[in-house]
Amino acid sequence: MAEISNFIKTIMENDLKEGKVDHIATRFPPEPNAYLHIGHARAIIMDFELAKCFGGKTNLRFDDTNPVNEGAEYVDAIIENLGWLGYTPDNVFFGSDYFEKTYEKAVLLIKKGLAYVDDLSQEETTAYRGTLTEPGKDSPYRNRSVEENLRLFEEMKEGKYADGEKTLRAKIDMASPNINMRDPVMYRILHREHHRQGNKWCIYPMYDFAHPLQDSFEGITHSLCSIEYDNHRPLYDWFVEKCEMEHVPHQYEWGRLNITNTIMSKRYLRQLVEGNYVTGYDDPRMPTLVGLRRRGFTPSSIKEFILYTGLSRINSTTNAVNLDHFLMEDQKMSAPRAMTVMDPLKVIIDNYPEGQVEYFDAPNNMENLELGTHKIAFSRELYIEREDFIEVKPNKKWKRLALDSEVRLMNSYFIKAESVVKDENGNIIEVHASYDPETRSGNNFTARKPNGTIQFVEASTAKKAKFNLFEPLIFDETEETKGLSFIDRLNKESWIVKEGYVEFDLENTVPGDHYQFMRNGYYCTDKDSTKEELVFNRTCSLKSSFKPNN
């Protein structure tokens, strides 16, 4: 695995060296309200790998301080995804586990005169906050006595007030140029059932108040988050200090990772699912972990991608080919290689005995012979890829089949195309060819060089298959689509299904199996496969230096 190296690691090294910390502890804090995607994978991998570098620990902490959208089904999915990536948290905690302790800290702040109960409505709060360029003004309730605040907060907790009627706010500075410091709300009233706490609470702490406390309770040393929280760091530090936290965690930010032409925001992902633009969160075109998995991405390919991509404080958009590269790197020595025909054209070997079928032993992976061999059938009737045949060779660079020229059928014989049969519209429906027994695979035949090597499948034994050829969801970014909503920019032609054949050997394949279908690229068996027909998702293509025009 690639060695991890980035500015956060340097910070950790220095903190350790300078004695600022004596251990490293990180946490991955998802809110259980969405499926994890590749962006989360980066956070997970960084949190775990960075801690691992120093023999530290990493907690999984569900940030469930807002009962509105959160649910247990996401908890299980997140734990499962983490396991898939190969990580076992040292602890699994819930932010809601700390509600009692968090409440006590809020009381402490009230007692210190640093928090107050506010009666302003939501609209009024917004108005009082001021704008980016104008300072806010103090709430008329800002100077209530400690006793009154204590009583009111207690009453909030007891459910005496309706949602939105009151809030608990930190008393900081309504004129701060940093809007996050203008008396942020610490607690809001929400008469909602919590997925773990039930109806025990009707006040819930806000992220800004809860998060630093949770980090402290757990002894987190380096609290890593994305760059948009940069503005919240002063507040994070303020709460840690004013709440007199024994352990002092620190927040560090990094830039978000985007992939070209895909959408990562949970809101948009949800729209794609709910609008039936995709078949679900595990649609192979989705950037979710379950989607990538179904498409054929492996945990190690994702890890390598993340580790090689690195990180900085810049929000970056990596080209999707980078992802493909690491998948291919991961698969090339381990995925069995097999022949397929996705757009079949019948070839009849006229000089091959009718009714005879012979079998060849083909290596599963020419570069890794340890993977063993499989049987390839050969007979008088075969299918080749339609694009691998042309009547008249366009130029000397054409490396496929053409009339009067010879190619090697991979793992079997040389064949020479002799004539074609066309239908009434002039389309080629059959190619007649001859084979040369001398050129049998394994004979080390060197007397002639073939024009090239192409794939084939034996007609009577091949199994039907469907190939989902698609791009990950593409969101056009052109001049014409500028300003359109993301859903209107969605390229709906991004899923092409081809119906063809695979070698019958793949009959015993299981959903999730990986193959390289030679020049067609890497594929993964889909769960939609049936006994009659296998379904494959293209995971990534190979590079091709073939240009049809040269």
Place this chain on the structure above:
RNA sequence: UGGGGUGUAGCCAAGCGGUAAGGCUUCGGACUCUGAAUCCGACAUGCACUGGUUCGAUCCCGGUCACCCCAGCCA
């Protein structure tokens, strides 16, 4: 327009005062029972721009420009 963050090649990204790592992409060439893979080779006199300090600046200082984030009782 207040505050904060960030600008190193087509895309990521190291570098933190001593003369621009690495990966991906791209382009040549060799090899090939995959037009793949592999192997060789090429690819920033330049670090947003501009002044200054210095023997020396991508690194330090000043100015300018561009992009991103912040006005939820979301996280």
